[in-house]
Amino acid sequence: MKARHKRFALIAAGLALLVIAAVLITKSFRSNLVFFFTPTQVENGEAPKTGNFRIGGMVEAGSLKRLPDGLRVQFKVTDTAKTMQVEYKGILPDLFKEGKGVVAEGELNKDGLFVANQVLAKHDENYMPPEAAAALEAAKANKAKLATDGDSK
Amino acid sequence: MEKKISINWFKYASPKTFYPLAGKIIPWCAIGAAILIAYGLYIGLIIAPTDFQQGEGYRIIFVHVPAAWFSMFLYLIMAFYAAMGLVFNAKLSYMMATAIAPTGAMFTFVALVTGSLWGKPMWGAWWVWDARLTSELILLFLYVGYFSLQAAIDDKNRADKASAVLALVGAINVPIIYFSVKWWNTLHQGSSVSLTKAPAMAAIMLQGMMVMAIGFWLYSVAVILMRVRCEILERDSKLKMF
Amino acid sequence: MHWNSISEFLAMGGYGFYVWGSFAVTFLSMTIELWLINQRRKSVTRTLEQ
Numbered sequence: 001m002k003a004r005h006k007r008f009a010l011i012a013a014g015l016a017l018l019v020i021a022a023v024l025i026t027k028s029f030r031s032n033l034v035f036f037f038t039p040t041q042v043e044n045g046e047a048p049k050t051g052n053f054r055i056g057g058m059v060e061a062g063s064l065k066r067l068p069d070g071l072r073v074q075f076k077v078t079d080t081a082k083t084m085q086v087e088y089k090g091i092l093p094d095l096f097k098e099g100k101g102v103v104a105e106g107e108l109n110k111d112g113l114f115v116a117n118q119v120l121a122k123h124d125e126n127y128m129p130p131e132a133a134a135a136l137e138a139a140k141a142n143k144a145k146l147a148t149d150g151d152s153k
Numbered sequence: 154m155e156k157k158i159s160i161n162w163f164k165y166a167s168p169k170t171f172y173p174l175a176g177k178i179i180p181w182c183a184i185g186a187a188i189l190i191a192y193g194l195y196i197g198l199i200i201a202p203t204d205f206q207q208g209e210g211y212r213i214i215f216v217h218v219p220a221a222w223f224s225m226f227l228y229l230i231m232a233f234y235a236a237m238g239l240v241f242n243a244k245l246s247y248m249m250a251t252a253i254a255p256t257g258a259m260f261t262f263v264a265l266v267t268g269s270l271w272g273k274p275m276w277g278a279w280w281v282w283d284a285r286l287t288s289e290l291i292l293l294f295l296y297v298g299y300f301s302l303q304a305a306i307d308d309k310n311r312a313d314k315a316s317a318v319l320a321l322v323g324a325i326n327v328p329i330i331y332f333s334v335k336w337w338n339t340l341h342q343g344s345s346v347s348l349t350k351a352p353a354m355a356a357i358m359l360q361g362m363m364v365m366a367i368g369f370w371l372y373s374v375a376v377i378l379m380r381v382r383c384e385i386l387e388r389d390s391k392l393k394m395f
Numbered sequence: 396m397h398w399n400s401i402s403e404f405l406a407m408g409g410y411g412f413y414v415w416g417s418f419a420v421t422f423l424s425m426t427i428e429l430w431l432i433n434q435r436r437k438s439v440t441r442t443l444e445q
Contacts, residue, residue, distance in 0.1 A: 008240050011236070011239055011240060011321075014318075014321075015321065019325070035281070035282075035283040035284065035337065035338045035339050035340055036338050036340075037338075038338075056338060056340075091277075092277075093274075093275065093276060093277030094207075094210075094274055094275060094277075095206060095207065095275050095276070096277075100206075103340055118277070118278070119277065120276045120277045120278055120281065120340055121275060121276050121277055122276070122340055122342065123206055123207065123275060123276075123342055124206075124342055124343075124353075125342040125343045125344060125345040125353050126206075126345070126353045126354070127204050127206075127207075127211055127214065127345060127353065127354040127355060127358050128204065128205055128354065128355040128358075129202035129203060129204070129205065129355055130202075130203065130204075130205040131202075132205070132355055133205035133206075134205075194418075198404075198418075199397060199398070200397055201397065202397055203397070203408065208408040208409070208410065209407040209408035209409075209410050209414060210407070210408070210410035210413060210414060212407065212410075212414050213413065213414055213417040216417055216418055216421040217417065220421060255428065256428065259424050259425070259428050262424060263420060263421050263424050266417075266420045267417040267420060267421060270412075270413045270416050270417045270420070271413065271417065273413065274410055274413050372425065376428060376429065376432060379432045379436070380432055380435075382436070383432065383435045383436050383439050386439045386440070386443060387439050389443075390439065390442050390443050
């Protein structure tokens with residue numbers, strides 16, 4: 001075996017080991033590197049029972065309301081399967097909107113209300129001019145209308 | 154021993170022949186980079202429309218995404234040259250890897266800072282420890298680790314080998330960064346542009362980003378070749394002293 | 396052309412600080428990199444000429 005071949009074999013073996021190590025690390029990471037829990041995961045008891053954690057999902061349409069004290073807001077976070085009631089006191093980020101993604105950090109109180117101390121907006125990866133978004137929205141509404149018309153016939 | 158190899162494509166693996174070749178490539182890349190970056194800025198800042206969700210704030214994408222792409226891509230190329238260096242014990246490959254690291258680190262830094270400036274108004278936080286942001290920060294540490302290892306070992310030969318191994322080990326972080334938004338729940342959104350689906354961007358926005366990215370690519374080639382020329386001269390001058 | 400006035404362009408819809416900050420950081424970093432390489436090239440040529 002030439003020196004170069006030997007070196008090559010050694011490097012290949014080293015790389016293979018590294019890949020295995022990396023796969024193992026990512027596997028263990030998978031469960032630990034969760035930035036937030038979905039309401040379903042919380043329901044299933046996968047989130048910590050006490051202390052701070054983050055929940056994520058969509059702000060349910062029509063659920064955002066400001067409490068009479070004018071400081072606190074309440075809204076529902078949903079992953080379409082399960083829903084959680086969240087209360088927050090502070091400034092909401094610019095992209096916080098009903099029907100859009102949100103990540104809230106805080107803890108559950110004994111009534112099952114999630115009291116958040118930080119609310120972050122999670123936006124999607126779509127970028128387009130407002131006119132295009134409006135056209136898309138209109139097309140979607142039109143399609144939905146056609147579908148319901150079809151059902152009633 | 155290396156000199157005996159006379160297959161044609163090894164010709165440019167010799168620093169002596171590579172030095173003037175690099176000198177010829179640099180001006181063309183520099184001119185191309187200047188034109189494309191200027192054109193990319195024109196599209197991104199002047200003619201691209203506003204975004205339906207993020208208003209004018211989304212324009213950060215025109216520097217953030219190309220910088221983030223090259224932070225990862227340059228690492229892979231650096232790791233490739235490091236591997237070539239280890240396999241063929243080729244000096245020029247090591248020099249290339251060494252020359253790539255600072256530019257990669259610069260783009261990683263830019264991606265992190267512009268991301269932070271984007272996260273504050275949109276998400277509501279300068280920084281979060283989600284998988285995407287954390288793995289990109291690790292990338293910066295890997296680059297920094299690479300050139301501190303180079304600087305720490307006096308014997309150039311051993312420095313090259315040690316840092317090449319680090320570059321290879323760290324390469325596993327690149328797919329982790331790229332797929333982090335798929336594998337884990339992250340605050341960072343998924344990819345707007347990928348090989349597997351149609352881009353989730355209006356055509357003109359995508360065009361601006363692509364022009365900018367090719368501009369950054371030509372810039373990278375130019376500065377890396379400039380740096381490798383310095384590297385060749387420096388190592389040469391050290392040899393002459395002995 | 397997307398803009399109606401210079402002030403509108405500079406304000407970036409209220410995101411001026413973040414947008415201009417990002418572009419400034421990017422191009423400042425690239426300029427510094429070029430400057431550093433140039434310094435390095437000068438110092439090498441100086442040593443070689445000695």
